[in-house]
Amino acid sequence: MARIAVIAGDGIGTEVIAEARKVIDAVAPGFEYTEYDLGAARYHRTGEVLPDSVLGELEGHDAILLGAVGDPSVPPGVLERGLLLKLRFVFDQYVNLRPSRLWPGTTSPLAGVKPGEIDLVVVREGTEGLYAGAGGVLHRDTPAEVATEESLNTRHGAERAIRDAFARAAKRPRRKVTLVHKTNVLTHAGGLWARAFAAVAAEHPDVETEYQHVDAAAMFLVTNPQRYDVVVTDNLFGDILTDIAAAVTGGIGLAASGSINPTREKPSIFEPVHGSAPDIAGKGVADPVAAILSGALLLEHLGNGEAANRVTEAVAAELASRTPGATPRTAEVGDRLASNA
Amino acid sequence: MARIAVIAGDGIGTEVIAEARKVIDAVAPGFEYTEYDLGAARYHRTGEVLPDSVLGELEGHDAILLGAVGDPSVPPGVLERGLLLKLRFVFDQYVNLRPSRLWPGTTSPLAGVKPGEIDLVVVREGTEGLYAGAGGVLHRDTPAEVATEESLNTRHGAERAIRDAFARAAKRPRRKVTLVHKTNVLTHAGGLWARAFAAVAAEHPDVETEYQHVDAAAMFLVTNPQRYDVVVTDNLFGDILTDIAAAVTGGIGLAASGSINPTREKPSIFEPVHGSAPDIAGKGVADPVAAILSGALLLEHLGNGEAANRVTEAVAAELASRTPGATPRTAEVGDRLASNA
Numbered sequence: 031m032a033r034i035a036v037i038a039g040d041g042i043g044t045e046v047i048a049e050a051r052k053v054i055d056a057v058a059p060g061f062e063y064t065e066y067d068l069g070a071a072r073y074h075r076t077g078e079v080l081p082d083s084v085l086g087e088l089e090g091h092d093a094i095l096l097g098a099v100g101d102p103s104v105p106p107g108v109l110e111r112g113l114l115l116k117l118r119f120v121f122d123q124y125v126n127l128r129p130s131r132l133w134p135g136t137t138s139p140l141a142g143v144k145p146g147e148i149d150l151v152v153v154r155e156g157t158e159g160l161y162a163g164a165g166g167v168l169h170r171d172t173p174a175e176v177a178t179e180e181s182l183n184t185r186h187g188a189e190r191a192i193r194d195a196f197a198r199a200a201k202r203p204r205r206k207v208t209l210v211h212k213t214n215v216l217t218h219a220g221g222l223w224a225r226a227f228a229a230v231a232a233e234h235p236d237v238e239t240e241y242q243h244v245d246a247a248a249m250f251l252v253t254n255p256q257r258y259d260v261v262v263t264d265n266l267f268g269d270i271l272t273d274i275a276a277a278v279t280g281g282i283g284l285a286a287s288g289s290i291n292p293t294r295e296k297p298s299i300f301e302p303v304h305g306s307a308p309d310i311a312g313k314g315v316a317d318p319v320a321a322i323l324s325g326a327l328l329l330e331h332l333g334n335g336e337a338a339n340r341v342t343e344a345v346a347a348e349l350a351s352r353t354p355g356a357t358p359r360t361a362e363v364g365d366r367l368a369s370n371a
Numbered sequence: 372m373a374r375i376a377v378i379a380g381d382g383i384g385t386e387v388i389a390e391a392r393k394v395i396d397a398v399a400p401g402f403e404y405t406e407y408d409l410g411a412a413r414y415h416r417t418g419e420v421l422p423d424s425v426l427g428e429l430e431g432h433d434a435i436l437l438g439a440v441g442d443p444s445v446p447p448g449v450l451e452r453g454l455l456l457k458l459r460f461v462f463d464q465y466v467n468l469r470p471s472r473l474w475p476g477t478t479s480p481l482a483g484v485k486p487g488e489i490d491l492v493v494v495r496e497g498t499e500g501l502y503a504g505a506g507g508v509l510h511r512d513t514p515a516e517v518a519t520e521e522s523l524n525t526r527h528g529a530e531r532a533i534r535d536a537f538a539r540a541a542k543r544p545r546r547k548v549t550l551v552h553k554t555n556v557l558t559h560a561g562g563l564w565a566r567a568f569a570a571v572a573a574e575h576p577d578v579e580t581e582y583q584h585v586d587a588a589a590m591f592l593v594t595n596p597q598r599y600d601v602v603v604t605d606n607l608f609g610d611i612l613t614d615i616a617a618a619v620t621g622g623i624g625l626a627a628s629g630s631i632n633p634t635r636e637k638p639s640i641f642e643p644v645h646g647s648a649p650d651i652a653g654k655g656v657a658d659p660v661a662a663i664l665s666g667a668l669l670l671e672h673l674g675n676g677e678a679a680n681r682v683t684e685a686v687a688a689e690l691a692s693r694t695p696g697a698t699p700r701t702a703e704v705g706d707r708l709a710s711n712a
C-alpha cells in the first residue's frame with residue numbers, strides 16, 4: 031500500500047487537505063498517511079523550516095500531499111527556498127505539471143470562451159534555470175551595488191522535461207507540444223532548449239510541434255488559449271505562464287499541480303496552486319477542489335489512473351451543478367465528492 | 372528643429388511609418404527627417420545589420436522613429452540582438468515605456484471590462500538583466516551540454532528606471548507605482564530591486580506603492596488590470612507583462628512603445644509593438660494607429676506635450692468612431708488623423 035506524507039501546512043491548507051484525503055480514501059482506500067507539521071506555524075514556533083530528519087522521513091514516502099505553506103508574517107523566501115524549492119530540488123522533481131481546464135459550470139474572464147474549450151497542460155521544468163539559486167550581491171545597498179542571477183540549464187534537464195511533455199502529448203487527442211522560450215534574446219539557454227526539443231520531436235513524428243517566444247505565448251494565453259495542448263517550458267517561464275493559464279480558466283482557486291519525479295525513485299508532491307489564504311482560514315469556506323484535483327494527479331502518478339478519472343469526473347459534475355456566486359462549504363464539497371467519485 | 376531618423380524597416384513597417392510621419396508633420400511641422408534602410412531586406416541584400424557608420428549617424432539625431440524590422444527568413448536573434456537590442460544598449464535607453472489603454476470604441480477580450488477602465492503604463496528597464504547577453508554554452512548538442520544566461524543588475528540601472536516610474540506616477544491622477552519582480556526566488560536581483568524601490572519611494576511620500584511577484588502580476592493583468600497605474604519591472608519581466616497588457620487592451624495592433632534615454636544625450640526610439648506582418652504587407656490594410664501613437668510618445672519626449680495630446684485625442688476619436696470589425700485602410704487613417712489632430 032502506498033505511503034503518503036501529508037503536509038497540510040498553514041491557513042486553509044489544513045482545511046482543503048482534509049477533504050482531499052476524504053476523497054482519495056473513498057476511491058483508493060488503504061493508503062498509509064503520515065502527517066508532517068511544516069510551514070509558517072512551525073517556523074514561528076520552533077524556528078525550523080525543514081529539519082534534515084524530516085527530509086529523510088519524507089523521502090521514504092511514495093508521494094507527498096501538500097496543502098499550502100506560508101503566511102505574510104514570514105519573510106519572503108524563507109519557506110519558498112527553504113521548503114518548497116528545496117523539496118523540488120532534493121527530490122529531483124523535474125516535471126512541474128500544471129493542467130488548466132475550463133470546467134463545465136465555471137466562467138472564464140475571457141469573453142466568449144466556453145467551458146471545454148480550454149484544456150491544456152504545462153510541463154514546467156522544475157529543477158533548473160533561474161531557480162538554481164546561483165548568483166550574488168556585491169556592495170549591498172550602496173550606489174555601487176550589483177546583483178546577478180544565473181540561469182543554469184543542462185541538456186539532461188531540458189531533455190527529460192521535454193521527453194515527459196511528448197509522452198503526455200502522445201496520449202492526448204490533439205497530440206501537440208508547444209515549446210516556449212525566448213530564443214531570440216536568451217540565445218544560449220534558448221539554443222539548448224531548441225536543440226533538445228528538436229531531438230525529442232524527431233522521435234515523435236506523430237506529435238505536432240510549434241515554438242513560441244514567451245512574450246507571444248503570454249499574449250496568446252489571453253487571446254487564444256484554445257490553441258494549446260501541451261506546453262513545455264523552463265522553470266521561470268512556466269511559473270508565469272501557468273498563472274496566466276490559471277487566470278483564464280477561473281483562477282488559481284481551481285488549479286492543481288504536481289512537482290513530479292517521474293522515475294518514482296524519490297517522492298513527488300501534489301498540491302493546489304493557491305496559497306494559505308489567511309483571510310478566509312478557519313471559516314470552512316475554502317474551496318477544496320484544487321486540493322482534490324491534486325489528489326487525482328497523485329493517484330495517476332501512483333498508477334491508479336482509474337481512480338484518478340473517477341475523481342476528475344466527480345469534480346466536473348460538482349462544478350457543473352454549482353450555483354454561480356454561491357460560496358462553497360469546504361466539508362460539504364469533500365463529502366459530496368467522496369460519495370460521488 | 373528636431374532631427375528625426377526614420378527606420379521604416381520591413382513589411383508593414385514602411386506603410387505605418389508613412390502615416391506616422393504625416394501626422395507628426397501636421398501637428399509639429401518642420402522636423403528634419405533622414406531615412407535609414409535597415410532590417411531584413413537590407414540584411415538579405417548586403418549582409419549588413421547595423422554598420423558602424425550608420426550607428427554613428429543615428430547617434431546624431433534627436434529621436435528615431437521605427438516601423439518594424441524582421442522577416443521569418445532571417446535567423447532568430449540576428450536583427451534582435453544586432454539591431455534592436457544593440458540600439459537600446461548603445462544609446463543607453465534605460466526606460467522602455469509601454470502604455471496600455473483600453474480605448475473608447477475598442478473591445479477587451481476580458482468580459483465586462485469597459486473602455487477607459489484600463490489605463491496603465493509599464494516602465495520596463497531596458498539596458499540590464501537577462502538582456503545583457505552574458506552567458507555561454509559548453510559541449511553543444513551533446514548529452515553533456517550546459518548553457519547559462521546571466522542576469523546582470525546594478526543599483527544604478529534599477530534606480531534610474533524606478534526613478535523614472537515615480538516621476539511619471541507623480542504626474543498621473545492615481546499616483547501609484549507597482550514594483551514587479553520575483554523576490555522570493557530571485558533573491559539577489561530581487562533584493563537589489565526592492566532596496567532601490569524602497570529608497571526612491573521614500574523620496575515620494577505622495578505616491579502609493581505596492582509590490583507583486585511576477586506570476587501574481589501576470590494573473591492580475593488578466594483578472595484585474597484596472598488595479599494598475601504605473602508598473603516598474605526588469606527587462607525580461609517587462610517584455611512578458613507588456614504583451615499581456617497589450618492583449619487585454621485589444622492586442623499589439625494598437626500598442627505603442629518608446630525605448631527612451633531620458634537624459635536625451637543619446638537618441639530614443641519610438642516604435643509600434645507589432646511586427647512587420649509580412650502576411651498583410653503591401654495591401655494598405657495595416658492599422659497605423661500604434662505607429663501614430665508612438666509618434667505621440669516621440670513628440671512628448673521632445674518636449675512637445677501639447678502636440679502629443681492632440682494626436683492622442685485624435686486617435687481616441689478615430690477609434691471611438693470605427694465600425695467594429697471593419698478593416699482600416701492605412702492611408703485613410705493617417706489622412707484623417709493628420710487633419711483631425
Ligand SMILES: CC(C)[C@H](C(=O)O)[C@@H](O)C(=O)O
Pocket residue numbers: 110111114115269555556586
Ligand atoms: C512559491 C514559489 C516559490 C513558487 C514558484 O515560484 O515556483 C510558486 O509561485 C509556484 O508556482 O509554485
Ligand SMILES: CC(C)[C@H](C(=O)O)[C@@H](O)C(=O)O
Pocket residue numbers: 214215245451452455456610
Ligand atoms: C524583438 C525582441 C528582442 C523584443 C524584446 O524582447 O525586447 C520584443 O519582444 C520587444 O518587446 O520589444
